[in-house]
Amino acid sequence: MPEIPVFPHDTVLAAISPAEAIDRVRDGFVEYAGGEWEMPPKIYLNAPPNGDFRAMPARGAGLAILKWVTSFPRNPEAGLPVVMGVICVSSAATGEPLALVDVRSITALRTGAVAAVAAQELAREDARTVGIVGCGLHGAWAARCLHAAEYGPGMCFDPDPEAAGRLAGELGWEAGGREDALGCDIVTCVTPGASPVVDEADLRPGLHLNMMGADGPGKAEATPEAVARCSLFCDEWEQASHGGELTGAVEAGLVRREQVRELGDVLTGAAAGRSRPDEVTLFDSTGLAIQDLALCVALLDAHQAGRVRTQTATL
Ligand SMILES: NC(=O)c1ccc[n+]([C@@H]2O[C@H](COP(=O)([O-])OP(=O)(O)OC[C@H]3O[C@@H](n4cnc5c(N)ncnc54)[C@H](O)[C@@H]3O)[C@@H](O)[C@H]2O)c1
DSSP: OOEEEEEOHHHHHHHSOHHHHHHHHHHHHHHHHTTSSBOOOOEEEEETTTEEEEEEEEEETTEEEEEEEEEOTTGGGGTOOSSOEEEEEEETTTOOEEEEEEHHHHHHHHHHHHHHHHHHHHSOTTOOOEEEEOOSHHHHHHHHHHHHTTOOOEEEEOSSHHHHHHHHHHHTOEEOOHHHHHTSSEEEEOSOSSSOSBOGGGOOTTOEEEEOSOOSTTOOSBOHHHHHTSEEEESOHHHHHHHSTTHHHHHTTSOOGGGEEEHHHHHHTSSOOOOSTTOOEEEEOOOOHHHHHHHHHHHHHHHHTTSOOOOEEEO
């Protein structure tokens, strides 16, 4: 019977700093784009009327993971998180189970980390200021990672002034209105995607947009017309064109596959990044299992090196 480590939420966040998460997530995109890592499409299992489950597998760096994660949007009414679940980590050499990992902490950290990777790769060389539109759980982690990547100061906007004020206070940034946040160099939108927060009129020369909130069908944070006016990048075309920020513009016939570059290809040099300082770049993040895998690799490395201790379970 294997005895395996179990990593709870706080243990994960103590083991992996935002700076390390950024490096690891960057490495994961490079490995995947180079064909070293494998990632089949995610599978949805509906659980009507309240939500759905997603199964997200990936293999790389000697590990194979399965992320089993929920989206139950009305859960907060019952005092429960929207996103919950577990990541099973196995050896890719023998299939042996190696660890069980909390989903919420890994998801928050890897989502925040990719915002920083995309900014480092696609924003103007001299970009510094950060606008956060939507200061909930994942907006806060995007802000923390951008801060760790030495961007800032930032402007935090949220219709819930407490959420914006709390995040601004934590990072020494300011809280302001939507226009203040959209006036920054790197604007990161992490709202529920129920209605657009970015329109064509908001696009200024040199802006970089991270669009993180639209990670499923029916969600959008920018109008299709605004999306179509940007130089477009995404984490993965299939997900982004079917359940991401790009979907509306693709369905309206405003954007075609050949106009969109994947972040991994930009990182490996297979595709070009920003070409001019006055270009408006938009990165569509839908969330990939390779990001989760990258952080599981970091976590198991930290555990093996004795930098993190945790309880075990016997299967
Ligand atoms: N891209 C990814 O990898 C990824 C990962 C995790 C979550 N998400 C998505 O990100 C979104 C946010 O998730 P969360 O867990 O942070 O939710 P959350 O509920 O913790 O935070 C959402 C925040 O957005 C604010 N908000 C709502 N409407 C707004 C508006 N019009 N303008 C500005 N702010 C507004 C809310 O007040 C809230 O503070 C969801 O759609 C979620 O599915 C994406």
